[in-house]
Amino acid sequence: MSIPIIGTILDAIKSPLDKLIPDKNARRKFDHELEMALLQAGLAQAEINKMEAQHPSVFVAGWRPFIGWVCGLALAWHFLGFDIANWLRIVFFPETPPPPALNGTETLVTVLLSMLGLGGLRTVEKLKGVGRDSWK
Helix, strand or coil: CHHHHHHHHHHHHHHHHHHHHHCHHHHHHHHHHHHHHHHHHHHHHHHHHHHHHCCCCCCHHHHHHHHHHHHHHHHHHHHHHHHHHHHHHHHHHCCCCCCCCCCCCHHHHHHHHHHHHHHHHHHHHHCCCCCCCCCC
8 A cells, every 4th residue: 555544444344344355366456446545535535626726716726825814824823922911911911811822733734734735846846947946
């Protein structure tokens, strides 16, 4: 299995299938057909993603930049804005309650790092000349 997620999905399905399909050759054939079906589904989703990204409407093509802006603003608030607002509150308005803090920073960082990884892959595509708008 070259794609890890497919191996994980197949491993979850295989244990009940071992009892249903005792013949090793038939099980291998079924595993191969299942893997091919999963790959076809992934290719179909990739085509949908391409069509979404080329859509002229910001409500269709703009969801990825929206997630990026939300992550960026949330991280800016968490690491800069909250501390500055809290400091200003203590100095000028000590009787006011503290500003709201963000919970779930681990999830936010996970999403941001995933997006940065995808951005890095996009940069590699552009540098190799296979991106839609190559830099070369």
